[in-house]
Amino acid sequence: MRLIELTSSDDPRIDAYRVIKERDLVGRGGRFVVEGKTVLDVALSPRNRFPLESLLLAESRIEGLGGLLEGAPEDLPVYTASQAILDGITGFHIHRGLLGIGLRGEMPGAEQLIAGLPAEALVVVPLGITNHDNVGGIMRNAAAFGADAALFDFASCDPLYRKAIRVSVGGSLIVPFAREGSAEALLDLLVANGFELIALSPAGKTPITALPRPRRAAVLLGAEGPGLPPHILARAHTVRIPMKGDFDSLNVATTSGIVLHSLADAR
Amino acid sequence: MRLIELTSSDDPRIDAYRVIKERDLVGRGGRFVVEGKTVLDVALSPRNRFPLESLLLAESRIEGLGGLLEGAPEDLPVYTASQAILDGITGFHIHRGLLGIGLRGEMPGAEQLIAGLPAEALVVVPLGITNHDNVGGIMRNAAAFGADAALFDFASCDPLYRKAIRVSVGGSLIVPFAREGSAEALLDLLVANGFELIALSPAGKTPITALPRPRRAAVLLGAEGPGLPPHILARAHTVRIPMKGDFDSLNVATTSGIVLHSLADAR
CATH class of the missing domain: 3.40.1280.10 (SPOUT methyltransferase, trefoil knot domain)
Structure with missing residues (x-):
């Protein structure tokens, strides 16, 4: 797990988070969005069938996560940002402050x-x-x-x-x-x-x-x-x-x- | 049942519908809001334990109601209005177009x-x-x-x-x-x-x-x-x-x- 602090909403590394609203609507494409502590807990466990591409966390939430991030793969980029930068990225208020992008990969028919x-x-x-x-x-x-x-x-x-x-x-x-x-x-x-x-x-x-x-x-x-x-x-x-x-x-x-x-x- | 056509959003007879949003929030007081065809169907049946004060229907919805209003008490005021007047009354778009006000009355403890x-x-x-x-x-x-x-x-x-x-x-x-x-x-x-x-x-x-x-x-x-x-x-x-x-x-x-x-x- 690599903690990467963001200093701007325009950072291109977190482009996947910019289209969260559209991803809601189309509900398809190669990526999907996970959010909130309970879902992230599942997403970071071996029960999750899909790889994660990255996480994006509000700085204020990190302390309360306890052991949640311990299960994260070593090479998983974990971006952190202030709530203001976070909201600037997604274009609306992410009150849970915990987001991740998953990859569908090749799904069986x-x-x-x-x-x-x-x-x-x-x-x-x-x-x-x-x-x-x-x-x-x-x-x-x-x-x-x-x-x-x-x-x-x-x-x-x-x-x-x-x-x-x-x-x-x-x-x-x-x-x-x-x-x-x-x-x-x-x-x-x-x-x-x-x-x-x-x-x-x-x-x-x-x-x-x-x-x-x-x-x-x-x-x-x-x-x-x-x-x-x-x-x-x-x-x-x-x-x-x-x-x-x-x-x-x-x-x-x-x-x-x-x-x-x-x-x-x-x- | 008395059909009463409204020609203005300011009609004082439908004041109870103006505070629907606040009623959502406080969730108390003598009145409550019913909406949508399925709920109105229950509200107009003998199974409903609460009296209705009035209904407020979008004109465009009345034809599709079938026998729904047949169970309405004779003296129940049923206000009808265009969708624009309806939205003007409640302050937001009522996409179901069917509303009613119920009265709690004396509820048993x-x-x-x-x-x-x-x-x-x-x-x-x-x-x-x-x-x-x-x-x-x-x-x-x-x-x-x-x-x-x-x-x-x-x-x-x-x-x-x-x-x-x-x-x-x-x-x-x-x-x-x-x-x-x-x-x-x-x-x-x-x-x-x-x-x-x-x-x-x-x-x-x-x-x-x-x-x-x-x-x-x-x-x-x-x-x-x-x-x-x-x-x-x-x-x-x-x-x-x-x-x-x-x-x-x-x-x-x-x-x-x-x-x-x-x-x-x-x-």
């Missing part, structure tokens, strides 16, 4: 990811989930309950979007994921690899606690409101979370937590 | 609320939860799984804060709740009324799925990060949600969903 899974596997399959909080919440639960992978269709948003990583509390860095293609193509791939498709739906056939865990389980989650479309439900074993009759409404991240907990418990 | 509960009861007890999303998420889950009441300590934020109602998808209007006093005082009250205290904690003694449901169960939830303090845990039956060893982190609203689902299922 869905097919490659599935090929590497163990014989007994649990994957979560968010389809058409465009809300960053929900994508982050699903990745947090996937990490908490040890899902082997997450497979997003391309209509879903990127788990490496800044807010999704933050809400995932680093889960996006831990759980292997792919995001590509249509829901149909993902389901074809899963079925061809021996996965049982389990679709969550308020009108599902089996209550979740009565579902025996298949050796290879793929949990399909749709967006709140529309839910999973009929042609997807028709291909899957539909499962419901029993609720009180007149309020049939669960957040999709909470749903993922209940289902992953239930299936992890049944293992 | 915790003691009165508990006195009215059935012999078999499930209550959720959020302690020191200051995040509006989490309070809203807990109220949504409490409604979904039919919790009989929610008891917040005063350190927690108000379930009738605008964002909390929105995130609760109207659950805040359905589930009877009180918010008062210290955690200790609430626990005294619950114990005196025959409730078993169940405290969620990563180091809890019993896995949640092994917990038999007590006739009267009070589920204690602490803030993410600090969790419940040791003197609260010491008074309760501690329960854990088993997770993968190295990522011991669940959102508190998700936690409430898993626990309420598990206890509702055990009934």
Whole structure:
């Protein structure tokens, strides 16, 4: 780890931090942004699947970091700056004062990811989930309950979007994921690899606690409101979370937590 | 229902809508704000425990409301306005275009609320939860799984804060709740009324799925990060949600969903 003190917001070495806002919007490209102590803690641990390019820390925060930086690779540039310089770099107030840039590198596609899974596997399959909080919440639960992978269709948003990583509390860095293609193509791939498709739906056939865990389980989650479309439900074993009759409404991240907990418990 | 077309942002009849932003911040007073179609749907149903004072709708949204307004009381004033007038009233862009003012009225305190509960009861007890999303998420889950009441300590934020109602998808209007006093005082009250205290904690003694449901169960939830303090845990039956060893982190609203689902299922 090399501590490098910045004396100007215009230093070209930290150009990657200038486009944080755009990176939020496009949610793609070779780099992503990590922020905050809890996420940095995961990012600097062996659980993080992605290399870090650099860190950028507010001087005032360094003392409170404790052993956080001890896990940092020797050659990782760690830039430090006053809060004013930091805000000047990003163009808005970074109140957490702790940022890092990660590198996606070559990410495996869905097919490659599935090929590497163990014989007994649990994957979560968010389809058409465009809300960053929900994508982050699903990745947090996937990490908490040890899902082997997450497979997003391309209509879903990127788990490496800044807010999704933050809400995932680093889960996006831990759980292997792919995001590509249509829901149909993902389901074809899963079925061809021996996965049982389990679709969550308020009108599902089996209550979740009565579902025996298949050796290879793929949990399909749709967006709140529309839910999973009929042609997807028709291909899957539909499962419901029993609720009180007149309020049939669960957040999709909470749903993922209940289902992953239930299936992890049944293992 | 009386449709009243507004022609100016200065109309004194809709003064209650001018202070929406402050109402967000203070989160108290005799009125609260409901917004969006899904929440208005709950607010206009018999499940809503609070009277409505008025509605304020963007003209452009009225056609798409379908039968939503059919449940409105005959004497409820429903103001309509152009989006420009609407934004002029609230001082910021109301992109949902659907607002209402609710009245708290005389809310029962915790003691009165508990006195009215059935012999078999499930209550959720959020302690020191200051995040509006989490309070809203807990109220949504409490409604979904039919919790009989929610008891917040005063350190927690108000379930009738605008964002909390929105995130609760109207659950805040359905589930009877009180918010008062210290955690200790609430626990005294619950114990005196025959409730078993169940405290969620990563180091809890019993896995949640092994917990038999007590006739009267009070589920204690602490803030993410600090969790419940040791003197609260010491008074309760501690329960854990088993997770993968190295990522011991669940959102508190998700936690409430898993626990309420598990206890509702055990009934």
